[in-house]
Amino acid sequence: MSPPDPSAARLPVIEPVRLYRQIATLLTERIAQGLFPVGSFLPAERALAGQLGVSRTSVREAMIALEVAGKVTIRPGHGVQILPQVQEFPLPVPGDVGPIQAMEARRLIEPRIAAKAATNRSEAHLEAMQRAMALQAQGDTPKDRTYRQGDRGFHLEIARASGNAAYEIMVQKLWDYRDTPLFERFESLLMKPERAADTQAEHAEIFDAIAQRDSARAAKTMQHHIDAVLAAFVAGKTDIG
Amino acid sequence: MSPPDPSAARLPVIEPVRLYRQIATLLTERIAQGLFPVGSFLPAERALAGQLGVSRTSVREAMIALEVAGKVTIRPGHGVQILPQVQEFPLPVPGDVGPIQAMEARRLIEPRIAAKAATNRSEAHLEAMQRAMALQAQGDTPKDRTYRQGDRGFHLEIARASGNAAYEIMVQKLWDYRDTPLFERFESLLMKPERAADTQAEHAEIFDAIAQRDSARAAKTMQHHIDAVLAAFVAGKTDIG
């Protein structure tokens, strides 16, 4: 009689689950059920160990896991406190932001950012802007990768020079929409060839104002630049409906 | 002789750093330096404890932290193996956005957004704002989850009512920083108890302006609201250095 075929009755693979994970999972579920509201404290380690029938060390390991996962904060002498979880909101799909909307938002913030950059910029910031401009100049058309990277980089470097990381994040976010198919279609349909040269000339003026620490002029030149891009959009928009 | 002025020589707040974090950080750095390549094994717990001059328990706690952080996998009887790290897109990571920076950026954009909301809002937008305000009113203190959700929701609904998805994304992004430990610490240290009632009163005024389709007043009341919060931050900031 041959031995039974091992593939005939497939048994599941058993993976041992670390005790700390079991404890952390259990506590996570209880927290989600509202047993331990945000801001409240878990029972003390010794009490938890007793209730769960495990050692205090295992409870502590679970606490480490929960803390690293950002679910609790361990306060010595006080207890382990439940942290609020960052609520994930449904982010609008990038395609929801139209090119006009993105440009409008940029028009709202980038002049102010340019003004702050004129005040707060360092030599290193100026050099970074120049590198971005040089990169942009390497591209023959706005479709070229180097043109786009340089264009984006120039604006981002200005946001960095402003000294406010929140501005940088906002600019970055708005520029993310530059690479959406809709935006690219807008550009290829609406942008005249001379727009590329105009953009670079306008960048040079913005750069000069920032280099000269002229906040008012930096804001004005940035406003003019974005208005010019917007105008190209709006003027050409009636052609595509 | 009166006691020395506590604000005269401000000493830094000393935060004890857990041993497990120190060990985990050290190992993380060594991994990054290439001392432990991907796929290789760290020294055994007992050996590490000896080399680092700490107890094996502390090493184990650090291993838990590294495992939860996805940097290693702990293989019983075998050792602790370095995991490959998922390559982040080379997005430039801005420096931490401080509470003042986030508020400053909000001050730049939210009055304009409120003005646009006054123009473009619908009845549904108004109802959503009202729901957010009611949710906020359910919280007793700014630490309460419902208060924070309502607060955030109110501002987000205004951004939605503006009709520009780019504004919504920007507001959302800035409000994400509301839930960072630093921002919460700012709030708990600097915000007076009456600020919560003031905030809700100011929200009511903003809402009224938007409901009345009064763009100028919507912008003005929003500006006043954010200025008041900023003032509370700036006024109290000198107290913590």
Next chain:
DNA sequence: ACGCGCGTACTGGCTAGACCACTAGTCCAC
């Protein structure tokens, strides 16, 4: 020569207990 079982040394997993530093509250003296 090859395969299997056993023993050994090593690994991590978990328990138990001890002691320490810090926190918070209470009480008392000044």
Next chain:
DNA sequence: GTGGACTAGTGGTCTAGCCAGTACGCGCGT
């Protein structure tokens, strides 16, 4: 009202021990 002492509780770190699993070497049987 303030400061100090005391108490009871919290988490933080350490030591020691034992167990289960892994890997390897060696000896023995086929």
